[in-house]
Amino acid sequence: MEMANTSILDLRNMEPARQEGNAPELEGFRFRVDEIFSKVDKLEQRVNEVEQFYLTTSKKQPSNSKSSSTVKEKDKEKHIPGTKKLQQEATRREAAAAKRMQELMRQFGTILRQITQHKWAWPFMQPVDVEGLGLHDYYEVIDRPMDFSTVKNQMEAKDGTGYKNVRDICADVRLVFENAMKYNDEKSDVHVMAKTLSAKFEEKWLQLLPKVIEEEKRREEEEVEARLNMQLAQEAAHARMARDLSTELYEVDMHLEELREMLVQKCRKMSTKEKRKLGVDLTRLSPENLSKALEIVAQNNPNFHATAEEVDLDIDAQSESTLWRLKFLVKDALEVKGKSSSIGGDDDTNNDKVAVATAAATTAKRKKDICDAIAKNAKKRSKKLSS
Structure with missing residues (x-):
């Protein structure tokens, strides 16, 4: 569910190319995204209901109970009355x-x-x-x-x-x-x-x-x-609901992927200046948001290892979809960081300094590697242009 919501927010935040006469198409796209967003909210409620049921059930009886094993067998499920x-x-x-x-x-x-x-x-x-x-x-x-x-x-x-x-x-x-x-x-x-x-x-x-x-x-x-x-009937009903939810979530993911690809084709190209700024802003992220950014890159780059000790991130090599997703992740993260620092008092400031110092000590090498990788790729491009 978290991935579906994230994908929808990515789609909502992307900037389609501003071409004359594309307003109706843009509105139609937004309507479809809102429609999926509403569906995901309903699916999330149903998922929570199923999770809560099985959480309650597991507390009441052992996991190897007769009822649990019976519900898992699809053929026996047919014989359970409603x-x-x-x-x-x-x-x-x-x-x-x-x-x-x-x-x-x-x-x-x-x-x-x-x-x-x-x-x-x-x-x-x-x-x-x-x-x-x-x-x-x-x-x-x-x-x-x-x-x-x-x-x-x-x-x-x-x-x-x-x-x-x-x-x-x-x-x-x-x-x-x-x-x-x-x-x-x-x-x-x-x-x-x-x-x-x-x-x-x-x-x-x-x-x-x-x-x-x-x-x-x-x-x-x-x-x-x-x-x-x-x-048994309740477990069978929730088992059927879980299977239906799995199917519906898969369909939502497929639909989102179709919309994302369609939107990428409509998006304007990110300028070189924007890419450079994006590379700099990535180094300002917290460890948690930095990991999210690397995961976004890894989703469209199977050979990219987000959890490796050293990463070589070439901004220019990323797809437009990845670049826009990174841009809005950075934008949201830095806005939240800015608001937190502006409303904090003296005690909050001291606490933030301690937290920042601790985080910096554990992630300095990782950020340096990313900065070096971006700078190295920039130098390569400069040499190619000069030659």
Whole structure:
């Protein structure tokens, strides 16, 4: 993505030859460049999305996980259902699970009716009449009151506020007995009645519990499988997106290359004076920008080694495209350098001096080699002209 953006900026900055009547052509060219620029921005967003997805995925699971290896195999990818289909399956699965839970809750309702029909169940059928019985400390002892009528009403609720799980009903039934035994003395009738009914309830609950455990295990397995399938689907989708992005980026690069070549043909020739100034300005670049400049030269010169200890840079031997790219790299770099030096205070100036001194010490030889190479080529040309 960085190379694509750089190429576009190169195209935008190049100076076409100013010929009479070429304004419409120039505008058309600029429109095409802007169009590519917009497309590259969108592609960059999609690339960031893919990178972020795989970055997040790699943190959640080992790189040799089943899902990662599966997505990499293109033939298996065809068998992975899409995200939309998985969401539809999830909806159906949730509906089926809810229906099975309703059946368990219906069976629990049978147990509850058996308990509430017991002759000792009457103290627990309605909320405790705290004021009528004068139980002034009841709410200090009992944090959450509960009774069978409240449980029954919540089981029959149709507005979405009812129980969603049979274990929640079981917990509230137990709370009825626990509250009674907690507030009343062990020898009191209410305590004895609650303890007796609690034992009967637990006995019946144990008969239903295996079905509850089986349903919970099934639900957990389905959820694990659903999460895995969704992960596989997401990875497959992002793998397809990555392949599509690769193709689109390649097409953008090809289009940019076509535009660059077309523009080079339209560009005016750089004068000898401009070339000399460009050679001098190259020696003023920072180490980082100097490396960028040498990389630009290397792109159109396969035999040029940008990272070599010594380089022989012949400005006159460079193509017009390379010269214009170098010119605008130098122009932008020196403008940024000028702004930085003009807005810095005393402390900034001192820091800049230290940084410049350090950079100069590490790059002096490299800059000298470049200057010598440029000067040597200039002398060669002078001799040829004089002879």
